[in-house]
Amino acid sequence: MFRKKNGNEIYFLLSNSTDEQSIVDGRVAQSSTFRILLGFINLYIVLGFVLYLLVKGNLIDGVNIDFLDQGYFSVLNIRTTVVLVFLMVMNISAYYNYGFKYLSLILFVYMLNSAIDTNILFSNFALAAERPYFSTFQLSRPLLVISLIWIAIVHKDNIKDA
């Protein structure tokens, strides 16, 4: 029923199929790994922002007030805002596919630096019982850091990478 294709035809199909699948409306289509990682990063940062709002509004119990008074709250205040703004810029960058690798790298450095700083400055309050919600985020921070590096690696800048 189907005619057997010769070598030239097979080569033509194989060489064009990759590019055709990689371009959607003139843009490079990213892999499913990239989409999952981007979704995870968005979810993680948005959850962090929601937690910050809950703590700010005194809507949850079990947070050590002394720990917040030590200066952690002011640090959290600035960092949450910066990270949220960074997330927006990163999403715009992913949409337009411009400079995403650099932005994810910068956010990776920022998150790593903030994790190290927090561990050094607030080591006296390292007990998970004293700050259960923050400890959950602090302990799961490596997941975010790994995701940021991973997403920079799997991101395709141009059709050649696809």
Place this chain on the structure above:
Amino acid sequence: MKICLNVDYCCTVKLQNTSCESCMVKRGFPVCKSLQLSKAFWIMISIVYSYLLFVLYVFLISPGDIFNPEIATQYHFAMKLTAVRLVVIVFALIAYPLILSRLLKYAKYVTVALTAWAFIMYIEDYFVFYRLIEYPHGGLIDTVHLLRPIYILCLIWMCFELTSSPQPRD
């Protein structure tokens, strides 16, 4: 078919499917010339290295200027943070020339990461940790803080040069 013009330094034979830059690197041509980076870049990198070595000197070798007999909690936190940062600086000082000479393709990413780190530290010290940490005051420490923006500007220049100019081994 290309002909390598640098006969004194690399090869005298005709090259096929290879550029002179890669030839120069293979034959031991001075790395600073084979990388094809501008003079401004080398000036910037020397300023950055001088600054970082000066920081190491101030915080490690010249303790007389930094240790206050009445060390407050803020001083203590600042010193703890500085100790961690100095470790990273030492690693960066050793690794960066190797990355620049052997893995030029990734040098721009490393430079961007280091610049971001330097800039983040600068911003956080003045706008986030201003109530938590306080660096000791003194002649050399003040000079370190005074020169910090220049060092960051040099790093930003290096980033732009590495990311915008085409590299031979990209």
